[in-house]
Amino acid sequence: MRTPAPRKILSALFVGACGLSVVLALIPLAFLLFFVLSQGIQALNLDFFLNDPRPVGETGGGMANAIVGTLMLTALAAAMAVPIGVISGVYLSEYRGSRFASAVRFAADTLNGVPSIVVGVFAYAVVVLPLGHFSTLAGGFALGVMMIPIIARTTEELLLLVPNTLREGALALGATRGRAVFTVIVPAALPGIITGVVLALARIAGETAPLLFTSFNNAFFSTSLTQPISSITVQVFTYAISPYEDWHRQAWAGALVLVAIVLICSMAARIAAARVARIRGQ
Amino acid sequence: MRSTDLGFRIGIGVFAAALLLIVVAIGITLAKDSWLSLQRFGFDFWRTSDWDPVAGEFGALPFIWGTLYSSVLALAIATPVALGIAVFISELCPPMLRAPLIFLTELLAAIPSIVYGLWGIFVLVPAVRAVETGLPEGLRALPLFSGPPFGVGMLAAALILAVMVVPFTSAVAREVLKTVPMTQREAAYALGATRFEAIRAAMFYARTGILGAVMLGFGRALGETMAVTMVIGNNPQVSLSLFAPQYTMAAVIANEFTEAANALYLSALIEIGLVLFIITLLVNVMSRGLIWSMARKLPSKVAA
Numbered sequence: 001m002r003t004p005a006p007r008k009i010l011s012a013l014f015v016g017a018c019g020l021s022v023v024l025a026l027i028p029l030a031f032l033l034f035f036v037l038s039q040g041i042q043a044l045n046l047d048f049f050l051n052d053p054r055p056v057g058e059t060g061g062g063m064a065n066a067i068v069g070t071l072m073l074t075a076l077a078a079a080m081a082v083p084i085g086v087i088s089g090v091y092l093s094e095y096r097g098s099r100f101a102s103a104v105r106f107a108a109d110t111l112n113g114v115p116s117i118v119v120g121v122f123a124y125a126v127v128v129l130p131l132g133h134f135s136t137l138a139g140g141f142a143l144g145v146m147m148i149p150i151i152a153r154t155t156e157e158l159l160l161l162v163p164n165t166l167r168e169g170a171l172a173l174g175a176t177r178g179r180a181v182f183t184v185i186v187p188a189a190l191p192g193i194i195t196g197v198v199l200a201l202a203r204i205a206g207e208t209a210p211l212l213f214t215s216f217n218n219a220f221f222s223t224s225l226t227q228p229i230s231s232i233t234v235q236v237f238t239y240a241i242s243p244y245e246d247w248h249r250q251a252w253a254g255a256l257v258l259v260a261i262v263l264i265c266s267m268a269a270r271i272a273a274a275r276v277a278r279i280r281g282q
Numbered sequence: 283m284r285s286t287d288l289g290f291r292i293g294i295g296v297f298a299a300a301l302l303l304i305v306v307a308i309g310i311t312l313a314k315d316s317w318l319s320l321q322r323f324g325f326d327f328w329r330t331s332d333w334d335p336v337a338g339e340f341g342a343l344p345f346i347w348g349t350l351y352s353s354v355l356a357l358a359i360a361t362p363v364a365l366g367i368a369v370f371i372s373e374l375c376p377p378m379l380r381a382p383l384i385f386l387t388e389l390l391a392a393i394p395s396i397v398y399g400l401w402g403i404f405v406l407v408p409a410v411r412a413v414e415t416g417l418p419e420g421l422r423a424l425p426l427f428s429g430p431p432f433g434v435g436m437l438a439a440a441l442i443l444a445v446m447v448v449p450f451t452s453a454v455a456r457e458v459l460k461t462v463p464m465t466q467r468e469a470a471y472a473l474g475a476t477r478f479e480a481i482r483a484a485m486f487y488a489r490t491g492i493l494g495a496v497m498l499g500f501g502r503a504l505g506e507t508m509a510v511t512m513v514i515g516n517n518p519q520v521s522l523s524l525f526a527p528q529y530t531m532a533a534v535i536a537n538e539f540t541e542a543a544n545a546l547y548l549s550a551l552i553e554i555g556l557v558l559f560i561i562t563l564l565v566n567v568m569s570r571g572l573i574w575s576m577a578r579k580l581p582s583k584v585a586a
Contacts, residue, residue, distance in 0.1 A: 007476050007478075007479070008476060010476070010478055011476035011477045011478035011479070013478075014477070014478040014481070015374055015477060015478070017366055018366040018367070018369045018370040018374055019366075019370055019374070020366070021362065021363040021364075021365075021366025021367050021370065022366070022367050022370050022371075022383065024363050024366075025363055025364075025367055025387065025390065025445070025448050025449075025452075026386060028390075028445045029386060029389065029390050029393075031401075031405065032393065032397070032398070032401050035401055035404070035405050036397060036400075036401065039404075083297070084297050084300050084301075087294050087297035087298070088294075088297050088298040088300070088301055090294055091291075091294045091295055091297065091298040092298065094291075094294075095291065095295075100295065100298070101298070103302060104298045104299070104301050104302060106570075107301045107302045107304070107305045108301050109566065109570055110305050110563060110566060110567070111301065111304060111305055113498075113501050113502075113505075113562055113563070113565075113566035114305075114308065114505070114559060114562060114563070115504070115505025115506070115507065115532055115558055115559070115562055116395075116505070116507060117505065117507040117532045117535050117536055117555070117558075118308065118312070118505070118555050118558055118559045118562075119308075120535075120539075121312065121535060121539070121551075121552055121555040122307070122308045122311055122312065124539070125311045125312070125314075125315050125552070126307070126311060145304055148300070148301060148304070149301065152298075152301060176286045176287060176290065177286075177287040177290050177291075178286065178287070178289075178290035178293075181290075202392070203392065206392075206393075206394025206395070206396065206397070207394070207395075208394070208395060208396040208507075208508045209395070209507040209508055209532070209536055212536055212539065212540065213539045213540050216540070233394065233396045236396050236397075236400060237396055237399070237508065237512075240396075240399065240400045240403055240404075240512065241403075241512065248404070251400055252400065255396070255397045255400050255401075258394050258396070258397055259393060259394075259397055262389075262392045262393060262394065263389075266385075266388070266389065266392055270385065
């Protein structure tokens with residue numbers, strides 16, 4: 001028996017609608033990338049990377065201080081989140097059946113869903129208030145809090161991919177569990193973990209909300225941990241909502257730098273992942 | 283268990299405990315620091331809509347309204363698109379296209395919120411304003427389209443939120459669809475189903491997980507800060523109008539936190555943060571629960 005025509009038409013419409021929704025989602029992406037690239041490239045020059053911000057009306061200002069600030073903030077965040085995140089991930093995969101592991105996993109997923117602005121308020125309460133002023137430390141802490149759950153869950157997933165025979169081999173040779181984990185299992189998953197850390201760093205570098213009232217902003221070049229510091233994202237925000245044409249141009253340049261960081265990191269991660277998969281496959 | 287192994291477990295357990303500690307600490311800290319406002323205003327805080335920090339009046343209704351309204355609107359736009367993408371990638375598209383499409387949708391999630399905001403201010407808002415001014419006079423009488431067309435406002439915020447939510451919902455929905463056993467689709471085809479009918483059967487099978495994916499997107503939309511702050515207009519009012527500049531919980535914290543001149547003002551803002559934390563927590567827990575129960579369903583089905 002033939003399928004009645006209306007059902008076929010409906011089915012074709014559905015397939016068409018699904019394809020259309022892909023196009024619908026990619027249109028904003030294309031527009032966004034187009035504008036960031038075309039607007040950003042006009043404002044991007046050597047001054048942008050070498051100079052600090054200049055007052056309104058003076059041209060040639062840049063974001064050197066903000067670039068250094070973002071680097072420092074992400075480095076601080078990584079220093080805090082990588083050890084805690086990776087070791088928590090090890091716990092989650094080694095003792096995955098335990099009740100405590102479930103609780104930690106739940107906490108990680110919860111923390112992952114906490115709005116970044118709320119993390120900012122938390123960092124304000126526990127770092128800024130006791131210190132009495134905005135600081136690089138507070139901003140790094142806020143970003144670190146956001147980074148921990150991402151790294152913990154990525155590490156867990158990657159460790160679960162390590163073949164059990166490796167662990168059994170290590171244990172059979174008389175290694176303690178700790179030794180087996182840190183000399184055999186973690187190294188086997190290391191390329192993936194590093195990829196995960198790089199992706200987390202890229203995501204964290206693009207955060208603005210948790211920095212607004214932790215590291216705040218600074219018009220001058222600073223590398224102090226206890227003083228406010230500028231960051232690319234907060235600087236882009238400040239410039240974007242300002243009424244000045246020249247600052248808008250710089251905001252676009254900053255956005256281009258942020259998008260470039262994200263793009264380069266995710267491409268690199270993809271290539272690394274593909275390479276690892278190929279080695280595994282052989 | 284060897285004693286060194288126990289030592290190892292406790293040693294790394296301490297690090298894992300840090301995660302639990304942070305979540306608990308966020309709740310306690312926010313509750314403690316919003317105590318002043320909680321005591322002073324009680325539940326009235328969420329029922330009144332006068333926000334005048336200078337006069338010491340703090341009514342947070344417009345913020346919770348703005349947050350919920352913008353998120354629901356965003357979800358209404360994003361859900362069909364996200365599910366369409368998930369179905370297309372997991373069921374329909376040629377295998378060759380799969381990886382690039384996944385990469386592109388993930389890129390949509392990876393672009394920083396501030397970049398969306400910048401694009402929103404200079405590209406989306408003027409476009410929205412053009413559409414708003416072009417709307418026929420007859421429609422403008424509806425409450426949904428009342429008020430002057432500024433460009434900035436609820437519509438721009440909902441649109442930008444929708445774009446930002448799509449990748450999250452579609453990624454989870456894709457994973458969920460992947461867990462539907464092939465036999466479900468094969469059975470549908472064997473009964474003479476069309477493609478649509480077979481996919482509908484698979485989606486019905488995965489309905490709890492798909493609901494979880496939608497909830498996850500909702501959680502993201504509720505907490506989104508920068509992009510919304512930059513396009514919603516930041517005007518505390520409760521309005522149905524898509525054209526009206528409004529305000530969200532995350533946006534008011536972002537804008538006013540550093541200006542909070544006295545303890546009560548700061549405490550009121552932290553209370554908004556506390557409630558935002560609790561709402562997103564509940565939404566996320568529900569979403570995880572739904573996705574998890576979907577994943578749990580699988581082994582038993584396969585075994586049977």
